[in-house]
Amino acid sequence: MATMQRMQTTGLELFYAKGYYDTSIDDILKKLHLSKGAFYYHFDSKEDFFVQIIQNLLARKIYSTLIEPIEGHDNPLTLITKCFDDAMETAVHNELDYGCILSNFITEFNGKNDIIMRHLNEIVTVWEVNLVTALQKGKFNGYLDRHVDCEAAATFLMSSYFGVRTLMTSAAPAAKKYRFMSQLRQYFKSIESKVIS
Amino acid sequence: MATMQRMQTTGLELFYAKGYYDTSIDDILKKLHLSKGAFYYHFDSKEDFFVQIIQNLLARKIYSTLIEPIEGHDNPLTLITKCFDDAMETAVHNELDYGCILSNFITEFNGKNDIIMRHLNEIVTVWEVNLVTALQKGKFNGYLDRHVDCEAAATFLMSSYFGVRTLMTSAAPAAKKYRFMSQLRQYFKSIESKVIS
DNA sequence: GGTAAATCCGACCATATGGTCTGTATATAG
DNA sequence: CTATATACAGACCATATGGTCGGATTTACC
Structure with missing residues (x-):
């Protein structure tokens, strides 16, 4: 290499x-x-180095683990459930887990380095757009209740994922994952289509 | 002083x-x-300094904003809703918001300083215990559905709050708050007692 | 008022860090 | 074979940081 x-x-x-x-x-x-x-x-500098890492490695990593898995025409709630489950399972099996990379960097650079923050926010936006799109498609295809606010649901999902990955680093990641997933399914049940197909 | x-x-x-x-x-x-x-x-040192800050200031701050407000005999879902709403409203009005202090420090010290991490985890545990207790009390008083897993709900709530506070620092905090709260209520509706009293 | 403890000053030190600069080995082109 | 660009080595520099130490100043107490 x-x-x-x-x-x-x-x-x-x-x-x-x-x-x-x-x-x-x-x-x-x-x-x-x-x-x-x-x-x-x-x-050129340490900052330039990091920006290139964001664009070359971080962006792809987020895409492959959080965006690509939710693309498709299946039930988005099923896809997201599996996507989060897989991502968290990787973290559980990782001896030294440090939480969600993206979330960690946002925390570290917020208010300190605007240039890097712009790049990080761009990734967040891409994730958000793809989540909203997936949910809207799911609504169109009759998987989600027609009253669901897809933007709000996306924000809620992103928040909970960022947070649980932080919490998992503290203690008992496997238990945290299990509990989180159970309540995620509970939430999904409340926004899925009520029509029995 | x-x-x-x-x-x-x-x-x-x-x-x-x-x-x-x-x-x-x-x-x-x-x-x-x-x-x-x-x-x-x-x-004695910078580390000692920070540990004392955790015990003297951070612990109290978390207690007064996230724990004390959910104590009481009212519907815990109502109390938690108001507690989160208030905490996020403070963040929205804050010109320079850097997210949840506790969450930020956990992110920063995870895997780097075990001594400080222990103190931070202690605060997390106190919050968790109080959340679980509040939810269980709510279940006992007929506010929550009797099938609810209170530990899981607490984990889910902590995760989502940590995460949304991180997300709010990126852009449009007010919108993020609004969206988050709408889905929090959606989730709460799904775990509240189904019995019409 | 004298004494001692508490409180604070600021020069100093060892080390670390981002970054610069000169030099060098290798490869490629003419 | 020579010249030139590429790719890397490593000494060096200015600055910053956590921490030390002897001394000055203030406060408390008898």
């Missing part, structure tokens, strides 16, 4: 585990047995 | 706004026109 890509991969790993401000460039270079010269040959 | 308390108050302000690792002791001292000597006379 090219040096530049190895730097980005290792960079994301460490930024996710230790946070952006608490991860030095030397930390990343040490792990890869590379030098300062190599880093500043490929990137 | 005593110097020690002023340090803690200003410390919490800055730690909340900029994060623990990105706030230097000099930042705090500069704002208070105090010296290093004053700081290390009152506190």
